[in-house]
Amino acid sequence: MKKEKITIKDVAEYAKVSPATVSRVLNDYKWINSEVKERVQKAIEELHYVPDFTAKAMVRGKSQVIVVIVPIIDNHFFTQLINVIIREMKKHGYYVVVYTTESADEELNFLNSSICQMADGILDATSLKELSPMYSIRKPIVLVDRYFEDNTTIDCVMNRNYEALYRGTEYLIRKGHRRIAFLVGKEGHGIAEERTRGYRDCLRDYDVSWRENYFIQDCWKAAAGAHHASQLLMMENAPTAIIAGNNTLTTGILEEIRRRNLVPGKNISIIGFEECDDDEELFEQYGISSFHLNTSAIATRAVELLLERINHSDAKAPVYMESLELRFVERTSVQELS
Secondary structure: OOOOOOOHHHHHHHHOOOHHHHHHHHOOOOOOOHHHHHHHHHHHHHHOOOOOHHHHHHHHOOOOEEEEEEOOOOOHHHHHHHHHHHHHHHHOOOEEEEEEOOOHHHHHHHHOOHHHHHOOEEEEOOOOOOOHHHHHOOOOEEEEOOOOOOOOOOEEEEEOHHHHHHHHHHHHHHOOOOOEEEEEEOOOOOHHHHHHHHHHHHHHHOOOOOOHHHEEEEOOOHHHHHHHHHHHHOOOOOOOEEEEOOHHHHHHHHHHHHHOOOOEOOOEEEEEEEEOHHHHHHHHHOOOEEEEOOHHHHHHHHHHHHHHHHHOOOOOOOOOEEEEOOEEEOOOOOOOOO
């Protein structure tokens, strides 16, 4: 009867070496005789031996796997983020497992799964509303573009969301706008709150009235942008300008404006947010002034922080919080009012 699973002992017998020698070849041990190495590799190939990854990880103390958790992947920001993380991790010999979830409960289950337990570290654009469930995860974790006011334990790389929304609102006010709408996601995990605070504080500082019907919290998707732009534009006292809370909302708002044969910067003013490299062509085509994300810088810095924690797990370094500036790209989508 054919043996179901080939073991390292079978490979050793076939190659006429010890199991320890096979293990050294599998782990690319430097001081192995080339003839012996070739014999072991031939045995592995002919027996179709598949190494027990979990066992190797236990022996080495590292799995060379990191986990990336994002809410969605059909968003240019997260697509680019994942691609850069994979590229940077490959340089250090790591494999990347990507998991998507919009549910906090689903994410909690995954964080406690065998995959996360095996991984050397986690990069998390989390869906959790609070950090306390992460405290029991005994793995290095870096939060990616997520803000928690009470965070004193987990490294974080994020954007300067408050400053960007304040600056964007201020830009519109200085262009003569007083009726400024703002669309933002309701599940922003600290991001939406920071952006809303920047918008609200700027209106207050410039003595512009807060209008509840101009502030819309829904989801991050393009369909929501189109739906709410339609409602705003049909108001009796419609806003003269709209700030979109992210790139997909910007796309949705633009779709609705085009459907109505309106022109950004002429019939309605728009400021976009979270413009990524993949959005640039569309935003340039329609002249959308926007805050541009340096996705590569966010991903690269998050990788650096995670590797630092993985390689110095005993170090009692303070929590690192880094905020990156969003670059404002001025185009033609904002009309100057008299």
